[in-house]
Amino acid sequence: MVDSVRLDELSWPEFAAKVAAGAPVFLPLGSTEQHGPHLPLGVDVVLPTGVCERVAKAVGGLVAPTVNYGCKSMPRSGGGEQFPGTLSLDANTFALVLRDIIRNLGRQGVRRLVIVNGHYENLWPSVEGLDLALRELRRDGIDDMQVMRLEYWDFATRPTLDKLFPDGFPGIELEHASLLETSLMLLFRPELVEMDKVPTDGPATFPTYDRFPIPTDFGLPPSGVLAVAVGSTPEKGELLMADYLTHISAAITREFGL
Amino acid sequence: MVDSVRLDELSWPEFAAKVAAGAPVFLPLGSTEQHGPHLPLGVDVVLPTGVCERVAKAVGGLVAPTVNYGCKSMPRSGGGEQFPGTLSLDANTFALVLRDIIRNLGRQGVRRLVIVNGHYENLWPSVEGLDLALRELRRDGIDDMQVMRLEYWDFATRPTLDKLFPDGFPGIELEHASLLETSLMLLFRPELVEMDKVPTDGPATFPTYDRFPIPTDFGLPPSGVLAVAVGSTPEKGELLMADYLTHISAAITREFGL
Amino acid sequence: MVDSVRLDELSWPEFAAKVAAGAPVFLPLGSTEQHGPHLPLGVDVVLPTGVCERVAKAVGGLVAPTVNYGCKSMPRSGGGEQFPGTLSLDANTFALVLRDIIRNLGRQGVRRLVIVNGHYENLWPSVEGLDLALRELRRDGIDDMQVMRLEYWDFATRPTLDKLFPDGFPGIELEHASLLETSLMLLFRPELVEMDKVPTDGPATFPTYDRFPIPTDFGLPPSGVLAVAVGSTPEKGELLMADYLTHISAAITREFGL
Amino acid sequence: MVDSVRLDELSWPEFAAKVAAGAPVFLPLGSTEQHGPHLPLGVDVVLPTGVCERVAKAVGGLVAPTVNYGCKSMPRSGGGEQFPGTLSLDANTFALVLRDIIRNLGRQGVRRLVIVNGHYENLWPSVEGLDLALRELRRDGIDDMQVMRLEYWDFATRPTLDKLFPDGFPGIELEHASLLETSLMLLFRPELVEMDKVPTDGPATFPTYDRFPIPTDFGLPPSGVLAVAVGSTPEKGELLMADYLTHISAAITREFGL
Amino acid sequence: MVDSVRLDELSWPEFAAKVAAGAPVFLPLGSTEQHGPHLPLGVDVVLPTGVCERVAKAVGGLVAPTVNYGCKSMPRSGGGEQFPGTLSLDANTFALVLRDIIRNLGRQGVRRLVIVNGHYENLWPSVEGLDLALRELRRDGIDDMQVMRLEYWDFATRPTLDKLFPDGFPGIELEHASLLETSLMLLFRPELVEMDKVPTDGPATFPTYDRFPIPTDFGLPPSGVLAVAVGSTPEKGELLMADYLTHISAAITREFGL
């Protein structure tokens, strides 16, 4: 028998047995998006997948294949669609992907689902896709699916953030390709991080509005790194991951009565 | 500089440089689907991804993240949606995913694209998604994107199939979770193959029509393995992969004038 | 009382009575598509409609109006969209048409449905449309609709094909506007066949991949006839039709317990 | 060479030649819908198709295959969806069908199009589908397609209506399965008319509003015949058809400068 | 407690109480569309909103926020999309808006709904949106929502029309920006009417068909006023409003058993 938290590494009878036993299923939501000159385009896939695998191991869950393409990047959070390598889905497409996956998980007996988002702009269409799926499932006679939906970064504690940002946390919206993501990548996939290319053209200084087409003086650093990545270390990644593991696991255990 | 054929392991400037230099981009299409009791649900992700990585290395290309969820499984090819673990998208959803990814690749300067399908039922909606994307790209003033779209298994040569099936090839439509896929998995991810669980309840003996709801006597083996997986070996996988590498590379070189 | 197998030739009370008595309804799926210089654009409407009418007569069924426009033609099966006269629907449009018709048949009490496809590229979106309709019908409390879905050409027997193709059957995918369709048209609508215009620029010699945009040397005969139509006769059409009538009727009788 | 006004009876080179010569293309829009106990479900297919064929012959045009399924029937015009045999499409589906057909006609060089509607409820979604198609065609660089869209019944002249309705014309909205349609069917397909079943439970006496669900006392005759069909004759059909032929031909000649 | 017939002026507990007591909810459907040089773009919002408020007051109902953007204007009824200031939705968008609002009203306990349309071209997509909503509500287990749908102008009586049009009523389809709408605006919002700008370039003399693109000699008055607005007075508006109030209230009372 294959021993794995990855749903896709199990055979169908193994999957069926786990689901019948009540295993929660984790669905990581990623994107393929610019993350500055020092990080690969796949950061938003690597991080929620890594978080899910660790938490799933802790709570006896399964990790479904990551949604590799995310909803379109906005300038004030991810830098925007104009960066090379950013390959996004329209919001409706992304929501339909979520709807279909969740509906099928429900149809197949999954009753505990944890959606773990790793790309800011997926937040809203993932709520939408979930809402559409639950609506359809109710019509299919399934009304007892329990779902949590979260952004993993919201589980960093204040003490950890204080330790990582002694000068004050600039806020999660600017944390694109910045210290948090870079440190976590140094923990998960250090061979993909090029610390010598960490830029210093940030932080972004956005106005309080969106502007289309994006003017050249919009406050967006040319590197695509919205805040600061200097000083990232695997140890900082470890600190964050410890928070995520502890607190996401605790929340799931509490919510699902595991 | 990260040395990788995987688009998602490159930073955006590295991606931009490769694309500017004319690198073809490979887009593997997978699924999360039952593959019998001896293979994992992720077979259709592992195989086209593996093929793409090897061919991309040979021709100087990049591999985009695999589409992990495929179009819905049909009983006479993949066994159907009723199997545990099969997590499919509606055809329109799948086509829209393809449309969005391809449109964005085109928008970002990619002019040579190879779509490599690893899940039979993706064939048609991938043509549809491609057609929609090219239609939109033309409206956006981009009419010079060159695209190939293929099922990797079509590149096995007759001599290889004769060697693998001394009693005659049962046909690709029954090759679900059977000798070809099992041998390739033994090559790529042997630790995920449980040869002791290879079933012998096949081959499928379908009528010449679809039937809904699927009757219990429809000719579908309970294991979900449509033909025969007994006798699969990594060496057979190697033979197939050699064919794929040689002939897909040759076709790409010829078509794209590399 | 009008005596007809055609649903559209009955009044609503006559339709209601037939449905209440359990008559199976046939839904022919056609297309408007190039079929070479010797056959009319409507071949894919004429043939499945003709097959349905004959089989319906044999089993006491009704034939719904044919869907006259099909899903887009692919180069390696129908020649492709670039031929004059090919008027196709997008896949999603076609699937929605099927969904709506089937849902309404179900809503109106039809419990035995036979979908008879006459255009290769309709295969997949007709499965999709059927799946969407059955999903909706279940939500409407209707879960006992019995459906068969078939390509009529799959009911030609080996002996017949051997007789028609003494040098070996080139395979159904190349049988576009070729000997089978031409012979059947000579049976059904001989006045629309111009045997003196049968081309000899085939057969097609496609590579094992799709290519967009279609190169001039793609192996596609300029006539649009993928294999060979020379030698078509009404007698051959008769042989084929006899197979279809016998074997489709038998399958329906068996499946629906008529 | 096949001599036919029916587009689907021509081969693709014949179609191409006609289009290149500027032949207008007629697209009849039908439905499959209840038309009382004396008329078949296909009335709305037979009539606009028949009108198109006669007018096309007069002006040198081609008739595309009829759209056999129409937009959903409303109680105050067609009786509504609750009648057996009414098989309608959702409005969006119908509009998409029109969009796709018209876009493809435009893509193939057709520059003169006449949409002839035979089912009241198709009016609006056919305008919508046309608008969507023209919008797309403009984006494809085609802005010179000339289109007329009409309900054939609007071309009956006042003298003819006065002759047919000596007691005054009840208005076209109640003319469902009534004297006009019955007389035209007696002209086109008399074998499908059962004059002995003409009901006398009309005319409908609708309130000035829609009501859902439809109450039993809504004013809708149980037969589904909204006005009166008694007195229908083929001669009256002939009178109407003469008007349609004369005045639709004249309008087309004038508009398209034929 | 706020005393208002406007749903949006109540707090949620007040709304809940009214709905629990069986209050009918009115949904006015408007548009933002040209109405000649003497009327503002918002006529189709002002009028159905005003009618709803008066009728709701009479029957103890609530008025939901008006849908401010309507379905696209057609040349032969509203003048068409080419007029400045006409800001329309696609038909499918409009139908989806209706579907969502009605589905949510049903979900929240509303069981008596009156849809009051003030823009001709909204008629059909509002039926469609209603049909889609009721279909979904049935799937959600709600099948007892009672709905009326009406165009307010259909409640003018013959005596009133005779009084207003001593030379004969030109028909409601030409009543765009004409005497009826102008008189009602003089009643509801006189400060927005510029009687000195009432044009005299009408009435429209349309042919019996649509024509795209719209020719300059199509019969459409350049002002966008389809018939005649000269002679409009607030007193005439009062007469009309009295009819609407009396007869819409009576119909609602009768249908809903108030």
Add this chain to the structure above:
Amino acid sequence: MVDSVRLDELSWPEFAAKVAAGAPVFLPLGSTEQHGPHLPLGVDVVLPTGVCERVAKAVGGLVAPTVNYGCKSMPRSGGGEQFPGTLSLDANTFALVLRDIIRNLGRQGVRRLVIVNGHYENLWPSVEGLDLALRELRRDGIDDMQVMRLEYWDFATRPTLDKLFPDGFPGIELEHASLLETSLMLLFRPELVEMDKVPTDGPATFPTYDRFPIPTDFGLPPSGVLAVAVGSTPEKGELLMADYLTHISAAITREFGL
């Protein structure tokens, strides 16, 4: 000539003249949603409309009709869909509404657009709708539309917030039906505010994740007021409005070079 900043109070020639002169158009985005027991359901319509009218007056702009129905409410920002009176659109519907309105504004010559959002959950689908519209407009040959998109509350300055929240600003996400919105309503529509019903069951204490179905102990105050509304005054509304007027006007003037 009507003197108004409201687009819908102008006639089409007046609108055309303003647009030709370069007037920016404001599009307020609202919702119909619970706002506690002391505020009406229409708060999110009143506030952005009021802000737009004041700013438009200052910068010579026009205010388009408000979108009255917003995207679905989420528990952690607006309280959620389960509250009576919350009447939301699906995200895709909302995005399509925006797409259509913006596309039509662009088609009609508007080149300066300011989208002013008053409902948190509209943020993302309004970006999506805008992106879809700009994509279509580019295909229509219009690539010079300048757009700003903003949440009006982001223009409150730190000193103002410090003055209003001497104990510290709880953050905008909890400001639903709380001090900011209540004070602004006291400024704009005091007759709709019932200060005696201001609840004290908040503030909300949400966990860092979404949870479906929403548990009874989720931290959501039963009143639907997420933070605190006690202490709201029109003066505080005035302070906020002064900030909005000053800083939104300044941003527009700067961005559009007015």
